[in-house]
Amino acid sequence: MTVRxxxxxxxxxxxxxxxxxxxxxxxxxxAAVAGTNRWRGLRWVRxxxxxxxxxxxxLKGRCLSFAEREEIAVGRAGGESMxxxxxxxxxxxxxISRELARNHRSGGGYRASSAHVLAYERASRPKPAKLVTNxxxxxxxxxxxxRKYSPEQISGRLLMEFPEDLEMRVSPExxxxxxxxxxxxxxxxxxxxxxxxxxxxxxxxRQGAQRKNRVLPDMVNIAQRPxxxxxxxxxxxxxxxxxxxxxxxxxxxxxxERATGYTMLVHLPAGxxxxxxxxxxxxxxxxxxxxxxxxxxxxxxxxxxxWKQVTVAADIAIFFCDPHSPWQRGTNExxxxxxxxxxxxxxxxxxxxxxxxxxxxxxxxxxxxxxxFKKPFELIGDVVLR
Numbered sequence: 001m002t003v004r005x006x007x008x009x010x011x012x013x014x015x016x017x018x019x020x021x022x023x024x025x026x027x028x029x030x031a032a033v034a035g036t037n038r039w040r041g042l043r044w045v046r047x048x049x050x051x052x053x054x055x056x057x058x059l060k061g062r063c064l065s066f067a068e069r070e071e072i073a074v075g076r077a078g079g080e081s082m083x084x085x086x087x088x089x090x091x092x093x094x095x096i097s098r099e100l101a102r103n104h105r106s107g108g109g110y111r112a113s114s115a116h117v118l119a120y121e122r123a124s125r126p127k128p129a130k131l132v133t134n135x136x137x138x139x140x141x142x143x144x145x146x147r148k149y150s151p152e153q154i155s156g157r158l159l160m161e162f163p164e165d166l167e168m169r170v171s172p173e174x175x176x177x178x179x180x181x182x183x184x185x186x187x188x189x190x191x192x193x194x195x196x197x198x199x200x201x202x203x204x205x206r207q208g209a210q211r212k213n214r215v216l217p218d219m220v221n222i223a224q225r226p227x228x229x230x231x232x233x234x235x236x237x238x239x240x241x242x243x244x245x246x247x248x249x250x251x252x253x254x255x256x257e258r259a260t261g262y263t264m265l266v267h268l269p270a271g272x273x274x275x276x277x278x279x280x281x282x283x284x285x286x287x288x289x290x291x292x293x294x295x296x297x298x299x300x301x302x303x304x305x306x307w308k309q310v311t312v313a314a315d316i317a318i319f320f321c322d323p324h325s326p327w328q329r330g331t332n333e334x335x336x337x338x339x340x341x342x343x344x345x346x347x348x349x350x351x352x353x354x355x356x357x358x359x360x361x362x363x364x365x366x367x368x369x370x371x372x373f374k375k376p377f378e379l380i381g382d383v384v385l386r
Contacts, residue, residue, distance in 0.1 A: 005113040007036065008044060009120050010066045011056020017041055018052040026302070027248070028271070038249065049180030064091075064099060064119070069112040072096060076110050130170060131178050131187060137168055138187070141175060145191050151175035216305055216320065222297060222328055225319040229295050235259040235380065236294030238316075239332035240281070242272055242303060243339075245348035251303075252348050252356065253281060256332045257292070260379040261371065263335055263363045265356035269349055274305035285314035292380070295319060297329055335363070 007013055013034050020030035031041035064072075068089055075085040082100070086093040102122075103115035131138045137158075144154045151172035162168035178187040179195070229237035237258045242251045253266025266284045270276050285293060293316040298304050300320050307318050321328040341359045342348060351359075364377040371379065 005117050007040070008047075009116060012065050012067065014044065014053070015056050017044065021045070022052065028273070042247075051177060051180045063123075064095070066112060066116050069099070069103075069115050069119075072099060073110055073112040073115070076100070129178060130174060134167055137170060140168070141170065142187065142191060145175075145187075145195075150195070216300060216302075216307065219300065219307065219320045220318065222319045222321050225295060225297065229258065229297075232259045234294070235262075236292040238285075238294075238296045239329040240296055240298045241329060241332050242268075242277075242301065243342055243348065244272075245342075246345050250348035252342065252351070253277065253284070254332060254335060255281075255284065255296070256335045257376070257380065258331050260376045261331065261335070261368050262376040262380040263360050265360045267351075267353040267356050272303050274303055277303040278306035278309045279313075282310045282313035285310070285316055290315070297321060299326070299329065 013036070017030050017034035017036070020033045021027070025033070027041050027045070028038045031038045034041065068091070071089060072085055075088070082096045083093045085091075086096045089096075099115070100110055103118045104110045105114050131141060140158070141154055144157065149157070154175060155170060155172045158168055158170065175187070179191060225237075228234050235257055238255050239258060240253065240255050242253055244251050249271075251268050251272035253268055253272075255264040255266065256262070264284055264287075266277075266280050268276060268280055285296070293314060295317045296310075297319045298307070298321070300323055304310075304318075304320070307320075310316070311318050326333050341362075342351070361377075364380070365375055367373040367375050
């Protein structure tokens with residue numbers, strides 16, 4: 001099959017994207033590292049089955065990059081000599097000479113895209129996967145997958161059942177690769193549902209060291225929150241979170257006052273990166289009187305990376321929950337469950353700031369059982385009028 005040029009052949013673009021994904025970056029941020037958009041990054045992940053390609057990892061310096069091939073094409077089109085191009089790129093003149101001789105178009109001339117495709121095809125070392133050539137082994141693996149064995153269990157049982165037969169051995173990683181990377185042509189992708197996760201795409205295993213980028217700088221733990229905020233005795237202590245929209249592409253911020261249940265919604269039309277959340281959140285909190293700016297409790301989401309800016313701008317103390325402890329923000333979690341206004345799987349950018357204020361007014365006009373069937377705006381009004 002003839003290979004056509006695409007950005008997926010450009011290792012210096014694709015590999016930084018996959019490295020960011022494995023570090024635990026959001027897909028939007030990983031795509032930005034590669035100089036592309038979220039939708040193209042999502043397409044790369046889907047086409048690769050969620051498995052980072054090996055081609056181009058730790059690209060050796062002796063291999064010309066696509067950017068260098070573009071420089072060669074521009075230089076030759078401008079009549080620049082091979083020695084001049086080589087000096088500008090820090091390469092040997094013989095390297096430029098071989099590149100032009102090997103990868104020029106059949107009709108004459110040199111183009112970076114066609115040269116890159118030719119080099120990509122020449123560098124390929126196609127080798128049939130073991131589960132393609134060994135039919136007996138493949139059938140055994142498929143049978144065990146259908147019995148809900150994990151790849152590790154399958155690999156271990158093969159060693160026990162066929163201790164002397166080296167051809168009846170396969171590593172767990174080979175099974176995973178054969179399931180998720182369809183170009184290997186070994187196992188049917190639908191067998192992936194037999195795995196315990198049932199995922200159609202493989203998800204990187206983000207170990208502790210890979211998650212360090214998600215730790216918020218100098219965050220203050222909820223254990224240090226004053227007791228007056230914990231017992232809900234005095235209004236002015238808030239819980240915050242995000243409602244995420246379709247394909248994780250949009251969001252709305254939610255703020256719920258712990259004592260009264262009063263709700264405010266934060267408009268985030270441009271997205272929910274840290275640099276977008278901080279100013280919008282600070283602006284919303286600044287609409288409150290100082291008597292209601294006691295504290296704000298949030299989870300450890302990366303959107304709050306710039307929490308110190310919010311603290312300074314809005315003059316409010318911010319505390320962070322323990323990981324995987326949504327009950328520490330129970331009031332907010334229950335409010336976020338009111339999805340009749342913002343159904344899951346919808347684009348939240350369709351709602352204007354006025355729309356969000358209208359929804360908040362409706363929520364605040366509902367009588368609450370825990371408040372003796374009083375309404376949040378009635379209780380918060382008492383505080384404002386004091």
